[in-house]
Amino acid sequence: MRGTRWILGLSATMGLMISAHSAELAATDGWQAWQVTAVENAPDLCCYEWHGEQPERQVCKLDKRVRGFSTHEVRSSEPGELTIYAWVQDQQIHYLRALSSDCPAHSDREILRLGPIDNATSISLLKPLLRRNHKMMDHALAAIAFHHGNEAFRILQQRAQAGDTLEQKKQALFWLAQSRITQARDYLMSSMRGADEPELRKHAVFSYSQSAALDRDAVLIDLVEDQSLAHEERKNALFWLAHSDSSEALDYLQAVLLR
């Protein structure tokens, strides 16, 4: 590897000051965790138990290796902190979870806590995973998405445009919408109508409908009303509109039916 080589995790207490173009994980097998600055308005990334409509935070059990993670409510508009938990063997990441730093996490094994590192270094560790298998790609995209800064946005947008597979493009759209809808709004809006692949256009609509955008129902209604779109595309917008719990969405569906 060319350039400065930084070994993460030499000591968690040292507090790593890494700003290199490349980095390596500690040579210790097992869990390694590091903190980065989270994107503004990041939702609470944690594990929940639902009591009716009310979610209750739980300790995330890292060893369970679940796919994906839960998010709940948008928190402070100030950038928070994100902890990346990586299961490492032979200095390669084999499993990954990104959680809000104040989300309790547990493993039966020791977690090597590396402390805070800068976002660019963290992203350089995660980016190679985008070319691994589908599962790792999904985890890595999600983790990168919640990193603060333009680099994360740029990677997601690039993957949404020119990902290796359709699935990767779809995941990138989804995580763009989940992590930074204000920044990604224009891109998602243009993807809804302009993406080459119909499946991608459809997924852009879905992603927007699942985002925290304040105008998501209005955007979906615009799509439904747009007679230049194919019926299937308008139908897709209706479908996601029906998932909305807003009265605006329901009123609109009723208005369509009683016209």
Place this chain on the structure above:
Amino acid sequence: MKPQLLRIAVIITALFVSNAALADRVSDKDRLKISAIEALMVAPQERSLPVLKKVMASNNSTVVKERALFVLGQIDHPDALAIVLGTARDNSSPLQGAAIRTIGISGDTKAMAQLATIFSDGNRAAQKKVLEAYLIAGDANAILNAALDTSDDEIFDVAVSRLGAMGALEQLKQLRGKTGTTRSLIQAYAISGDVESLLLIARDDSNPEQQIQAIQSLGIARSESDKGEMFIRIYRENDRMDVRRAVMHGMMLSGDDTGLLTLFEESDNEEEKTMLLRQLVMMDSDAAIEAIDKALAE
């Protein structure tokens, strides 16, 4: 197929087929409305039910209301049930058939119990829809009762064919015990694979027409039993040419070229041998060549 699986298959098929059919006969406006109704299927019922009620009370087209009825049938709420049942009971409603079918798809016990009354009070179209609903719900006993109650031959035949499609052997046997053999029953035995019942009729010469139909039906009845042996036995037991022709036909339908070759070899009647050979040729069977070679050697 288990009733639950059948119901799921019917729901999926209903959506798929009707969507394909709708594309041709529905205005763009109604297509959008139908999409809106389908979208409501994913909404919580406390949100979708009030909207669907309004749709049913509106001036919307029949095709839009049909879809609304379908979605109402999937909602577990007394108000939804009341609308579906009310429509199913209304002999003058253009939506009656759709409502009855919806009940069958939903499989709702309370609604299903009402179908017997709808059957007895309904016209022929409604009765056929009730039988279809029973079929969808997998309720063979209800079809049996309907067949026993009706005095309409057409409805009886529909009921019997539904039982055949369901493979309801027990109900078909009960029906025969009470009504005697009918043409539709023989068809149903064939469809349901009831070789035992077919064989009884095939060996009973009191009604030659039914006997012939039963023999031919043996050829298409799905069965694990050795039908070849049955055919040969019937053939040997009967001198009547119409019976023998029916056996040949049945053997051809079941692909039994070995049996036909056996009969060819046994026969010393030229006309009969010619007919057997013709059946083998029609089956494109290698046994035909074998038979020809044997005939040449004689």
